[in-house]
Amino acid sequence: MKRMLWLLGLAAALAALPAVAGSTHYPLTIDNCGTPVRVAAPPERTVTVGQSATETLYALGLADKVVGTSVWFTPVLPQFREVNAGIERLADNDPSFESVVNRHPDLVTAQFEWHIGPTGSVGTRQQFRDLGIATYIMPADCEHKDNSTGGDGTRAAAFSPDSVYQGISQLAAIYDVQSAGEQLIASLKAKEAAAVSQAKALDLPEDLSAVFWFSSPDDGVAPYVAGRKGAPGYMMKTLGIHNVIESDDEWPTVDWETIARANPDIIVIARMDRRRYPADSVEAKLAFLHSDPVASQMMAVKQGHIVEMNAHAMSATMRTIYGLETLTDALATMSFPR
Numbered sequence: 001m002k003r004m005l006w007l008l009g010l011a012a013a014l015a016a017l018p019a020v021a022g023s024t025h026y027p028l029t030i031d032n033c034g035t036p037v038r039v040a041a042p043p044e045r046t047v048t049v050g051q052s053a054t055e056t057l058y059a060l061g062l063a064d065k066v067v068g069t070s071v072w073f074t075p076v077l078p079q080f081r082e083v084n085a086g087i088e089r090l091a092d093n094d095p096s097f098e099s100v101v102n103r104h105p106d107l108v109t110a111q112f113e114w115h116i117g118p119t120g121s122v123g124t125r126q127q128f129r130d131l132g133i134a135t136y137i138m139p140a141d142c143e144h145k146d147n148s149t150g151g152d153g154t155r156a157a158a159f160s161p162d163s164v165y166q167g168i169s170q171l172a173a174i175y176d177v178q179s180a181g182e183q184l185i186a187s188l189k190a191k192e193a194a195a196v197s198q199a200k201a202l203d204l205p206e207d208l209s210a211v212f213w214f215s216s217p218d219d220g221v222a223p224y225v226a227g228r229k230g231a232p233g234y235m236m237k238t239l240g241i242h243n244v245i246e247s248d249d250e251w252p253t254v255d256w257e258t259i260a261r262a263n264p265d266i267i268v269i270a271r272m273d274r275r276r277y278p279a280d281s282v283e284a285k286l287a288f289l290h291s292d293p294v295a296s297q298m299m300a301v302k303q304g305h306i307v308e309m310n311a312h313a314m315s316a317t318m319r320t321i322y323g324l325e326t327l328t329d330a331l332a333t334m335s336f337p338r
Helices: 002-016 051-059 078-085 097-101 125-130 161-174 178-201 231-238 256-262 282-291 319-331
Strands: 028-032 035-039 046-049 066-070 089-091 107-110 134-137 209-215 266-271 306-310
Touching (some): 028 134, 028 161, 035 134, 051 066, 051 161, 089 097, 125 134, 161 178, 178 231, 209 231, 266 282
Parallel strands (some): 046 107, 066 089
16 A cells, blocks of 8 residues: 555656656658748758747757847847847848848748748748748747738737747757757746736736737827737736727727727837837837827826836737736736726
């Protein structure tokens, strides 16, 4: 009997241990956004088109495999400043096809399908394939999402961090660093659980509402706000907050009169280094909210319930989990009438 109990205890202890990551057997073929990606060996030279792809590789300990980066919205995560400083930045925004190819990559990773896809603004997957260069698009931008609709695409299903974890797991397999992938996923899941637990302890009102404002194409015109199925929609749903924007588009434009009628309790604004549009600046956003005769009357503005969030966290990336923390921390400083 004692031996049986000992064996049961041993089995339970072994089950609680993390699974030992396996090794990749090459050649490896992975289905990525409906396209098979084949790698014969761990890539040695990678060019990244998109901050999410860049920071994911850094987080996996693969900075020494990155020979060029591009498409930056915000500063790199603090823990990667040193390694990032030593890697060539091909462009702050879209790089040219030639600049990517001239770095002689064996793999190009992209954050958005519209950069490297059927009509890629940087290049198509076929163009790179013709040169013997493999391409990989982060699944968070193509899983259950239609990018053929133009703009930022339309999601058929709500964003889930599972697509981010899928990207981490697949890149870890491509480079044969599965243990690093498992550790990164575990740390992000722990952050997510902690943020949710903190939010529950706040006892927030059940009818709390919010809007996420990314930018605007011009001063005073309809802003780009978060639809209900993107990364901000995930943050709001996870924390029990109602999104006043009902669109399934990733970033639809909605006029301020409509937003003001919904009168959200919280306004989350994107902070970024990019300066493509006038409202990319967080200072411009704040100035508008406090001076516009319509926007200034919203309850969130009057009560100072305006949250600044890293723009990259509003995209479907591992930074979304950091955004969840930002929102939870901000909620802890607010009070809401009941």
